[in-house]
Amino acid sequence: xxxxxxxxxxxxxxxxxxxxxxxxxxxxxxxxxxxxxxxxxxxxxxxxxxxxxxxxxxxxxxxxxxxxxxxxxxxxxxxxxxxxxxxxxxxxxxxxxxxxxxxxxxxxxxxxxxxxxxxxxxxxxxxxx
Numbered sequence: 001x002x003x004x005x006x007x008x009x010x011x012x013x014x015x016x017x018x019x020x021x022x023x024x025x026x027x028x029x030x031x032x033x034x035x036x037x038x039x040x041x042x043x044x045x046x047x048x049x050x051x052x053x054x055x056x057x058x059x060x061x062x063x064x065x066x067x068x069x070x071x072x073x074x075x076x077x078x079x080x081x082x083x084x085x086x087x088x089x090x091x092x093x094x095x096x097x098x099x100x101x102x103x104x105x106x107x108x109x110x111x112x113x114x115x116x117x118x119x120x121x122x123x124x125x126x127x128x129x
Contacts, residue, residue, distance in 0.1 A: 003029060003050040007073065009060040010045045012037075018047055019126055027052040033126040036073075036106070039119035046106060046120070048073065070099040073120070074107040081114035082107060 006026070010018040019033060028049050038044040048064070057063075064073050083095045102117065110116040 001029065002053045004053050005048060005050055005064050005066055006057070006061055007064045008047045008049075008058060010035075010047055012043045012045055015045060015047075015124075021058060022047060022049060023128070025056075025058060026054060031128050035123040035126070036120040037123040039121050042121070042123075045123060046073070067099050067102075070103040071120070072099055072102045072105055072107065074102075075109060078107040078109045078115040081109060085114065 008018055008022060015035065022028070022033060026049070028051055030050055033047055033049040036046045036048070038046075048066070062075065064075055066073050079097070080091055082097065083093075084091050086097075087095055104120045106118040106120055108116055108118065
């Protein structure tokens with residue numbers, strides 16, 4: 001069974017509504033959702049969860065990846081921007097990032113600078129049977 005990691009952006013006040021929506025609209029085989037907050041804006045939350053490969057997306061939801069060893073969340077496009085910045089503007093897909101520099105972070109694309117790094121704090125875990 002192939003799964004895909006998704007992230008739904010939420011405001012702290014809407015968290016319970018968002019969690020209910022995710023549970024009703026996606027098949028989540030592990031029955032858990034991890035929620036992180038932006039360390040600089042604790043009202044901004046990131047709900048992450050694995051789904052059985054699905055093409056449907058709720059609003060404010062993107063496909064992401066995770067480097068488990070450093071708890072780094074990222075999009076492929078954002079990592080490509082990081083590599084280009086570090087590697088003199090050249091995108092080298094074999095470039096080895098120092099993932100420790102991005103520990104407990106979320107690397108996202110940004111229209112102004114190419115990418116942005118959000119420091120994460122664990123907020124809450126939702127589990128069910």
